[in-house]
Amino acid sequence: MADSFRKFGITDSTTDLLVFKVPVVPEITYEKVSAHLGEFVKGSPVPFDDETLFGISDIGKIKKAYKLGSLPSQSAKTDMANGQDDGRRQLEICLLGAIALRGAT
Known part of the structure; x- marks a missing residue:
């Protein structure tokens, strides 16, 4: 802890x-x-929801802690189907992968 x-x-x-x-x-x-x-x-x-979680997230610290520094910090493109920023979605996918890999070792 x-x-x-x-x-x-x-x-x-x-x-x-x-x-x-x-x-x-x-x-x-x-x-x-x-x-x-x-x-x-x-x-x-x-409330625990995507909006609240993203609002309190320190993306710089998250990228540093999980060694995701090479990812773009923001993306100009937006996924129109769900309104999500492509860069944020990519970060979430990479973060989940990093967490899963750490748990497997």
Whole structure:
């Protein structure tokens, strides 16, 4: 955990933090996790959706942490079918691949 905090720059002054818990027993409920986080994290919950996630993402830090520096930072092209920026979509695909590879080793 401490290594992840350092790698992703989580400090006492962090303003955006994504927390998720994957329960392995039925006793761990949303209400219990929410109450626990409310005790230890100063902040307000926000909806977890693509727009919120992209709004709080530090793309530079993500690219550095996963060694994705050669990807373009922004793309002028937009995918009209879903309104997504092609550069963002490419970054998401590469990021998921990097995470999967790290988990496999």
